[in-house]
Amino acid sequence: MEQRPRLRIPNHIGVIMDGNGRWAKARGKRRTEGHIEGVKALRNLVQLCIRYGVAHLTVFSFSSENWTRPKDEISFIFNLLRRFVASDLQNLIRNNVRVRIIGSREGLEPSLVRLIEDVEAKTASNTGLVLIVAFNYGGKAEIADATRRIAREVAAGRLSPEAITEDTIAGALYTAGLPDPDLIIRTSGEQRISNFLLWQAAYSEFVFVDEYWPDFDEASFVRVLETFALRDRRFGGIEAKQP
Ligand code: IPE
Ligand code: IPE
Ligand code: MG
Numbered sequence: 001m002e003q004r005p006r007l008r009i010p011n012h013i014g015v016i017m018d019g020n021g022r023w024a025k026a027r028g029k030r031r032t033e034g035h036i037e038g039v040k041a042l043r044n045l046v047q048l049c050i051r052y053g054v055a056h057l058t059v060f061s062f063s064s065e066n067w068t069r070p071k072d073e074i075s076f077i078f079n080l081l082r083r084f085v086a087s088d089l090q091n092l093i094r095n096n097v098r099v100r101i102i103g104s105r106e107g108l109e110p111s112l113v114r115l116i117e118d119v120e121a122k123t124a125s126n127t128g129l130v131l132i133v134a135f136n137y138g139g140k141a142e143i144a145d146a147t148r149r150i151a152r153e154v155a156a157g158r159l160s161p162e163a164i165t166e167d168t169i170a171g172a173l174y175t176a177g178l179p180d181p182d183l184i185i186r187t188s189g190e191q192r193i194s195n196f197l198l199w200q201a202a203y204s205e206f207v208f209v210d211e212y213w214p215d216f217d218e219a220s221f222v223r224v225l226e227t228f229a230l231r232d233r234r235f236g237g238i239e240a241k242q243p
Helices: 020-026 031-052 071-094 110-123 139-155 166-172 218-229
Strands: 012-016 056-063 098-102 130-137 183-186 205-208
Touching: 020 031, 031 056, 031 071, 031 218, 056 071, 071 110, 098 110, 130 139, 139 166, 183 218, 205 218
Parallel strands: 012 056, 012 183, 056 130, 098 130, 183 205
Antiparallel strands: none
């Protein structure tokens, strides 16, 4: 019988959900249909994380560099986010999911910002899976925003430059208070970070899979967890450590 390695469940998984457009193209469909299927795969992943006991899940849904895409595609993705919230909010609440949206809110329509604030407020007291949606997110922009915030504190005389530590920076990022991801998954065969969680990924394990995002299912998820279970995480030391 095939020996399956024991699963080790990461406390925090980050996912670069890539390949919606190619998934659609391979089927002779429009890119937008790939994004619709991508939302289904996301819904499924949320359920998987709940079932397998993952505490935090961060998904990359729109990057600050995705603004270079055609206008139509951008508004389609934005409308998908609105529809996802409208259709899934009650279910997320029932499943005890707490939602947090990270990214820049500048340049977003006021009604979208209100929607984001509303989802966060309505799920704030939930105690189950923390679902972090990286929307209009870029790691470099996040670090620039954090630097600006810290510089303001220094300029106001509330913080001395000598007092700035890694914790000061971590606390000024959009992800303040959240643990760093243990595992980052990227689908679609691309092997790059594309400006996702630059600071937070310092010691994350990366697993790249060939499936396009809409095809990522439970079997793919378990395969990734098996790969993760075989990794030695040394954090600069000599012995493998569990965080
Ligand atoms: C990921 O799929 C979704 C977003 C970036 C919004 P893509 O749209 O990047 O699909 P590909 O990479 O072009 O196939
Ligand atoms: C990364 O995918 C962003 C998201 C998944 C939202 P991209 O498709 O934008 O990344 P590149 O352009 O291939 O690096
Ligand atoms: Mg892509």
